[in-house]
Structure formats: structure tokens, C-alpha cells
Amino acid sequence: MNQDGRHDVSLLAHVAGIRAQEGECPNAQLVSEQQQLAVAQRTWYTILDPQTGSQPLPGWTVCPSCVLNIQACCPAVASGFAPVHPAGPREASCALVPSDRYDDRRTAEILQQLGSCVAMAAMLRRPDLSQLVNWLRANLPQPRGTGTLSSAGPARPQGNGLCPMNYPSTTLRCHTMPGVPEFTVCEQCYANVIRADAARGVELATRFDMSPSLTPSGVTCQLYSDRMRRVWSETVATGNLEYLRQKASRVVSERRVKERELQTKTAQLQQQAMQLRLQAETQELTFLQPDFSQTTQLNNQAAMLKLQAAQAEDQIRLAEEEWRRYWE
Known part of the structure; x- marks a missing residue:
């Protein structure tokens, strides 16, 4: 938080005394939320x-x-960020706005969530950004205004080869097929699957709009998972567009319901694990008791609390694995 009482990620640079080789954040010169996020060519990072x-x-x-x-x-969360796959420079926008000219509300909210992740990492003794991930999924960014920076040039849709997967993105473009509007495909998956099928003469693949577009409410990719790629392959093999339409509609609906269910479950387990870890540390702080039997009892209680916390964390991993295996 800066001297005006505003959350500002740019202050971290002053504290750390460091600068990235590729220069300051592309959003550093934004002056209001009426301006769209700046697009720049560089290596980008995401949560790992x-x-x-x-x-x-x-x-x-x-x-x-x-x-x-x-x-x-x-x-504590340093290893929670890594270059986006596939590696290499590309055009994209930074999700943070380190501007000292105005208080970017979403950046402040992200930093608050990140602070909670730091506290969680201290409890678990390992980096854990799942709280931030769940928050980002549940709180999509609002569309920004149309104003642009003259120094950065006009903001434009991103064609950067990134796949949003099941995270609704308002800055990535997608391809759609007339008659199956819910079957949205990102530029990366379009290039890897649809364009390749069209090149070998698959008629259904040629029905996709060749020019990708933005979706103001946010778009997810329906072709990133093995599950939906099998659905597409079956559709291509049979030529049955109705099969794709039914599957896409059903999968999208089921996935959204299950995602909300697992997010709620994960959030509850995270809170439970954090509370148990805190209770265990409190018990450990009172180990040094004159009565040896009391110290032993507190030690045993702390060990039991840690075991319960570990069990809650195992349930979190199982929930995440269930999502990846059965619902992606």
C-alpha cells in the first residue's frame, strides 16, 4: 500500500531494488480503468x-x-509462478496494473488474495496459490473502457497462442462454429486441431469462423481437454454435428456445476487446513511447561492437529485430481 493508502504492486520494485530486463510493466503508464490493458511482446508468466x-x-x-x-x-510463493507454456515471447497483457496514477481495484484485490496465499504458505511450509486461483475463477475481470495510451498504441485483441482452458478470459480470442455457439475454441487449439483437420479436408472443420473474436463476458476453451478432443474426433468420424452440439452443451453445463461444487469444497478444506495448522503451532508454542506430562500431552495434540491438516490437504489434492481426470 502506498503513502496515499492505495495498493500498488510497483512499490514492490522500490523495496526490492530490482528491475526486469524486459522493462517495466506494460500497464505502468495507465491512468484510469477507462483504458484497456496494454498489449506487449515478451515472455509471460502464470500461476504454477x-x-x-x-x-x-x-x-x-x-x-x-x-x-x-x-x-x-x-x-514464500516465489515458486508459484513460471513462464507460460509453450515457452517463448508472445503478445499478451499483464493482469496487474502497477500504476501510481490511480488505484486499480482489481490489482488491489489480487494482491489481497496473494497476501492470504503467503500466510497459507507459511502455515503449510510450501507455496500454495490455490486460494488465488479459486478467487480468479470466481471473480472474472470486468470489461475495461475503450481508452488507450498513445505511447502504447491502440489496444487490440490478443492473438498470443495461449489457451484459457476453463478460466474465462476477456482478453483472449476464440473461434466459433455457427449452430454450436457454446463450442468455443481458442486460437492455440484451433491451430493445433481444427486448422489441421480443415487442411486434410474435414468439412466440419471448415465451418468454423476463420477470424477469432473477443467475448466481453469471458470465454473458455472447449477443446483443450482430452475428453472434448475425443468428442471432436468422434464428430469428425461420424459427421454428426448434433452429437457435438449435445455433448458440448451437456459438458459445459455439467462442468460449470461440478466446478462450483469442487471450488466450494476446496475452499472449505483450505480454511480447515489453515485453522488446524494454526492450532498446532499454538500448541507447539506452549510446549515448554514445568509439568513434563503436560508438555507431552500438548506435543501429542499438536501432532494430531498436523495429521488432520495433512488429511485435509490430501482431500484438496484428490478434489483437484477428480477435476482433471473426470471433468476437464
Whole structure:
């Protein structure tokens, strides 16, 4: 929080005394929320799950400058960010706005969630950004205004090869097929699957709109998972568009219901694990008792609390694995 009482990620750079080689955040010169996020060509970072190595929100990108500052000042979650796959420079926007010219509300909210993740990491003794991931999924960014920076040029839709997966993105473009509007396909999956099928003469693939477009309410990709790619392959093999329409509609509906259910379950388990860890640490702080039997009892209680916390964390991982295995 800066001297005006505003949350400002740019202050992290002053504290850390560091600068990214690729320069300051592209959004550093924004002056209001009426301006769209600036688009720039560079290497981008996203959230990494250190336990599985997966990137749950590849469509959510942060610039090297903001990541470097966060990692320097919040080492507990430093390993929670990694370059977006596939590696390499591309056009994208930073999800944070480190501007000292106005208070960006969403950046403040993200930093608050990140602070909670730092506290959780201290409890678990390992980085855990799942609270931020769940919050981002549940709180989509509002469409920004149409104003632009003259120095950055006009804001434009991003064609950066990123796949939003099941995280609704308002900045990534998608391809659609007339008659199956819910079957949205990101540019990356379109290039890898649909365009390849069209090139070998698959008639259904040629029905997709060749020019991708933005969706103000946010778009997810319906073709990133093995499950939906099998549905597409079956549709291509049979030529039955109705099969794709029914599957796409059903999968999207079921996935949204299950996602909300698992998010609620995960949030409750995270809260439970954090409380148990806190109780265990409180017990450990009172170990040094004159009565040895009392110390032993407190030690046993702390060990039991830690075991219960570990069990809650195992349930979180099982819920995440259930999502990846059966619902993606």
C-alpha cells in the first residue's frame, strides 16, 4: 500500500531494488480503468502448481517485472509462478496494473488474495496459490473502457497462442462454429486441431469462423481437454454435428456445476487446513511447561492437529485430481 493508502504492486520494485530486463510493466503508464490493458511482446508468466507442475490458469498472465517484484518480496510463493507454456515471447497483457496514477481495484484485490496465499504458505511450509486461483475463477475481470495510451498504441485483441482452458478470459480470442455457439475454441487449439483437420479436408472443420473474436463476458476453451478432443474426433468420424452440439452443451453445463461444487469444497478444506495448522503451532508454542506430562500431552495434540491438516490437504489434492481426470 502506498503513502496515499492505495495498493500498488510497483512499490514492490522500490523495496526490492530490482528491475526486469524486459522493462517495466506494460500497464505502468495507465491512468484510469477507462483504458484497456496494454498489449506487449515478451515472455509471460502464470500461476504454477508446484505439486503437479500444471498451470491451472494459462490464460491469466503476469509480466516479468511484476513477477520479479512479487517473488522478491514474497519468497514464500516465489515458486508459484513460471513462464507460460509453450515457452517463448508472445503478445499478451499483464493482469496487474502497477500504476501510481490511480488505484486499480482489481490489482488491489489480487494482491489481497496473494497476501492470504503467503500466510497459507507459511502455515503449510510450501507455496500454495490455490486460494488465488479459486478467487480468479470466481471473480472474472470486468470489461475495461475503450481508452488507450498513445505511447502504447491502440489496444487490440490478443492473438498470443495461449489457451484459457476453463478460466474465462476477456482478453483472449476464440473461434466459433455457427449452430454450436457454446463450442468455443481458442486460437492455440484451433491451430493445433481444427486448422489441421480443415487442411486434410474435414468439412466440419471448415465451418468454423476463420477470424477469432473477443467475448466481453469471458470465454473458455472447449477443446483443450482430452475428453472434448475425443468428442471432436468422434464428430469428425461420424459427421454428426448434433452429437457435438449435445455433448458440448451437456459438458459445459455439467462442468460449470461440478466446478462450483469442487471450488466450494476446496475452499472449505483450505480454511480447515489453515485453522488446524494454526492450532498446532499454538500448541507447539506452549510446549515448554514445568509439568513434563503436560508438555507431552500438548506435543501429542499438536501432532494430531498436523495429521488432520495433512488429511485435509490430501482431500484438496484428490478434489483437484477428480477435476482433471473426470471433468476437464
